[in-house]
Amino acid sequence: MRASLGRLAVYLLLALAAITVVFPVYYAVAGAFMTKGDLATYPPALVPHRLTAANFGGAARSVPLARQYVNSALVAGVITAAQLLTSILAAYALVFLPLRWRGPVFAVFLATLMVPWEAVVIPNYLTLSGWGLGNTYFGLVLPFLASGFGTFMLRQSFRQFPAELRDAARIDGAGHWRFLWRILVPLNRPSLAAIAIYVFLSAWNQYFWPLIITRTAQMQTLQIGLTSLRNADAADPGLILAGVLLSLLPTLALVVFGQRFIVRGLTAGAVR
Amino acid sequence: MPRPPSSIRPQPSTGGAPIAEKALAWAYLLPSLAVFAVFLGYPLYRTLYLSTHGNDLFGAPTRYVGLQHYTELLGSAQFGRTLVTTALFVLLTVVPGVLGALALVLLLENRIRGVRLLRSAFALPFAFSVASASVVFGVFYNPATGVLNGLLSQAGLGPVDWLTDSHYALVSVAVTTVWLNLGYNVLVLSAGIGSIPPEITEAARLDGAAGWRLARSVTVPLLGPHLFFLVVVSTINALQSFGQINILTQGGPDGASRTLVYSVYEKAFAYGSSDFGAASAQAVVLLVVVLACTAVQFGVVERKVHYA
Numbered sequence: 371m372r373a374s375l376g377r378l379a380v381y382l383l384l385a386l387a388a389i390t391v392v393f394p395v396y397y398a399v400a401g402a403f404m405t406k407g408d409l410a411t412y413p414p415a416l417v418p419h420r421l422t423a424a425n426f427g428g429a430a431r432s433v434p435l436a437r438q439y440v441n442s443a444l445v446a447g448v449i450t451a452a453q454l455l456t457s458i459l460a461a462y463a464l465v466f467l468p469l470r471w472r473g474p475v476f477a478v479f480l481a482t483l484m485v486p487w488e489a490v491v492i493p494n495y496l497t498l499s500g501w502g503l504g505n506t507y508f509g510l511v512l513p514f515l516a517s518g519f520g521t522f523m524l525r526q527s528f529r530q531f532p533a534e535l536r537d538a539a540r541i542d543g544a545g546h547w548r549f550l551w552r553i554l555v556p557l558n559r560p561s562l563a564a565i566a567i568y569v570f571l572s573a574w575n576q577y578f579w580p581l582i583i584t585r586t587a588q589m590q591t592l593q594i595g596l597t598s599l600r601n602a603d604a605a606d607p608g609l610i611l612a613g614v615l616l617s618l619l620p621t622l623a624l625v626v627f628g629q630r631f632i633v634r635g636l637t638a639g640a641v642r
Numbered sequence: 643m644p645r646p647p648s649s650i651r652p653q654p655s656t657g658g659a660p661i662a663e664k665a666l667a668w669a670y671l672l673p674s675l676a677v678f679a680v681f682l683g684y685p686l687y688r689t690l691y692l693s694t695h696g697n698d699l700f701g702a703p704t705r706y707v708g709l710q711h712y713t714e715l716l717g718s719a720q721f722g723r724t725l726v727t728t729a730l731f732v733l734l735t736v737v738p739g740v741l742g743a744l745a746l747v748l749l750l751e752n753r754i755r756g757v758r759l760l761r762s763a764f765a766l767p768f769a770f771s772v773a774s775a776s777v778v779f780g781v782f783y784n785p786a787t788g789v790l791n792g793l794l795s796q797a798g799l800g801p802v803d804w805l806t807d808s809h810y811a812l813v814s815v816a817v818t819t820v821w822l823n824l825g826y827n828v829l830v831l832s833a834g835i836g837s838i839p840p841e842i843t844e845a846a847r848l849d850g851a852a853g854w855r856l857a858r859s860v861t862v863p864l865l866g867p868h869l870f871f872l873v874v875v876s877t878i879n880a881l882q883s884f885g886q887i888n889i890l891t892q893g894g895p896d897g898a899s900r901t902l903v904y905s906v907y908e909k910a911f912a913y914g915s916s917d918f919g920a921a922s923a924q925a926v927v928l929l930v931v932v933l934a935c936t937a938v939q940f941g942v943v944e945r946k947v948h949y950a
Contacts (some may be wrong), residue, residue, distance in 0.1 A: 374923070377752070377754065379907055380738035380749055380752045380754060381754060384746075384747055384749050384750070384754075384760055387745075387746055387749070387764070388760055388763050388764070390767065391716055391763060391767065391821070391824060392763050392766060392769075393803070394705065394767075394775070394778050394779065394782070394821065395766050395767075395770075397778065397781075397782075397789065398774070398778050401781065409787065410786075410787055412786070412787060412792060412795070413792030413795055414788070414789050414792045415795070416789075431660035433774060455673070455676045456677070457674070458672040459670040459671070459673060459674070460670060460671050460674040463667040463668075463670035463671045464668075464671075467663055467664075467666055468659035468663050469664070469667040469668075469671075470664070470675050470692055475675075478675070478678065479674070479678075480669075482678055482682055483744060484927070484932070484933060484936045485682055485686065486878070486881070486882050486929060486932045487882070488882055488884065488903045488906055488925060488927075488928055489686065489689060489925045489926070489928055489929035489932070490681070490685035490686055490689060491681060491906075491910075491923055491925075492685075492688075492689060492692065492906075492925060493684070493685035493689055493692070493912055494681055494685050494689070494911050495910075495911075496701070497680070497685070497688075498679075512677075512681070513677070513681040513690035515673070515677050516673060516674040516676075516677035516678065519686075521674065528920075535945055546663075546666060566694075567664055571768075571769075573776075574771070575770075575771030575772065575773070576887075576908075577771065577772050577773050577885035578884050578885065578886070581888070582907075582911050586897055593774070593885075594652055594770075594773070596773045596774060596777050597773060597888075597889055599777065600777045600780055600889065603856070607781045607784070607787065608779060610777050610778075611778065611781065613777075614774045614777055616776050617771065617773075618769060618774060619769065621769040621770070621771070622766070622769040624766060624905055625766065625768050625769040626762065626766075627823070629765060630763065631828075632768070632829060633829055633832070633833045633836075639819075641827065
């Protein structure tokens with residue numbers, strides 16, 4: 371009986387917590403399909419009385435969402451690909467190649483994880499504006515083409531690679547380039563998947579940098595577009611929630627289906 | 643399942659290596675190091691440089707002013723209030739964020755049906771960007787049509803101006819931040835619990851430890867390193883929180899939710915501002931505080947935190 375009561379208490383607490391945590395997700399989805407009437411009633415409706423897709427069209431007319439979707443996908447895709455490439459090369463050099471000052475070089479990579487982006491945002495803005503790259507794709511992606519996070523994770527993975535396999539590959543005549551791309555990269559797919567998901571989420575969700583480096587609605591990313599929906603003169607919660615739902619589709623999919631990869635990256639010192 | 647032991651490749655020494663391989667190492671490192679130099683190293687120098695110079699109306703540095711920006715900060719009542727607000731925001735987000743996640747993962751340790759589904763549900767906030775979470779909570783906080791005031795009215799209570807009342811603005815932003823980061827916190831601690839060897843937990847159960855006693859005596863101590871990591875990361879994350887403040891309150895009302903990072907933005911970029919000298923001085927203060935947190939993490943982790 372005591373165990374049953376304890377179990378019941380656990381169930382109730384978990385159910386209450388789940389409702390609290392999931393409700394904003396639910397409301398973002400349900401609200402995107404609610405009519406103006408449902409969203410404007412007081413107290414507000416929690417379940418749509420009638421479903422409508424009009425909010426999506428309204429949001430797309432208020433802000434160039436389709437263009438901003440492409441902008442965000444392009445920026446996040448380029449950043450993810452570039453960070454994977456630079457991290458693979460750097461981690462390989464740190465583990466498999468003769469390198470004087472290996473310790474100091476690794477310390478540089480670690481140091482990049484400690485510098486808050488906000489401490490360097492002003493000079494980066496001035497540099498890229500000075501190069502004429504404000505309000506461009508180059509301006510959006512250039513500062514993020516490399517990072518210590520991916521290198522740190524891959525270095526850990528590469529160091530686990532059995533020495534016998536490497537020696538066997540060398541005896542077979544595999545040079546560094548072939549060993550790296552034909553053997554090492556395929557065998558480290560789980561780590562690479564974790565890095566890719568994590569970097570994509572970070573890039574897709576970026577806010578501060580796109581806010582200051584872009585000026586026009588056509589060049590803004592989706593996250594800035596959401597802010598525009600909220601700041602519109604007649605801010606319509608249905609349009610806002612429709613925009614949110616659109617922005618969430620790729621990241622929700624990644625979190626739901628890629629959760630085990632995300633967990634791999636969590637304790638590698640990354641900061642969201 | 644502990645990973646089977648495998649031989650760790652000894653790192654190659656540089657002595658006697660062919661010159662081509664040494665050059666290859668630097669070639670492979672060059673892309674990363676170039677990005678770091680241009681977008682982290684040089685900007686750090688320039689932030690320090692700007693913080694010791696005045697600037698014209700367009701932000702271009704003018705004459706050297708030494709520590710004038712810093713002394714002005716130290717003498718500024720507004721800056722003092724900004725620091726207090728920042729510290730309060732850190733407390734309001736880190737304490738409930740870490741303790742809330744800990745409570746959830748401990749509850750999830752009970753063997754009940756639906757645990758996997760629940761764990762996935764608690765991870766959902768991880769998918770939200772700061773912008774998407776902020777605009778959703780902004781809809782909740784709407785004084786006229788928001789869900790929160792709707793609930794209050796159902797309970798017979800009067801409406802609250804969540805974002806425009808100085809008593810509630812900072813707390814409202816903090817609640818948004820706690821929710822936003824809960825998914826990350828739950829995943830970190832779930833991974834921590836997953837890394838506890840099952841035999842330890844089973845041995846404790848056989849000794850009669852269950853429920854609260856198991857959590858207090860075994861699970862929480864073994865989660866020590868992960869909890870400590872989470873506290874430091876959460877603190878740094880709170881110090882760097884910007885989007886939710888910019889979207890929900892713009893540091894208002896009357897500076898009630900202006901944090902250090904928001905103040906940097908306000909001085910440098912908001913409403914056409916370009917006071918890069920003063921903004922850079924505040925950015926340096928932020929840098930020092932964040933580096934201090936990181937130093938604490940590296941210092942304590944090596945010496946004090948209990949390891950499984």
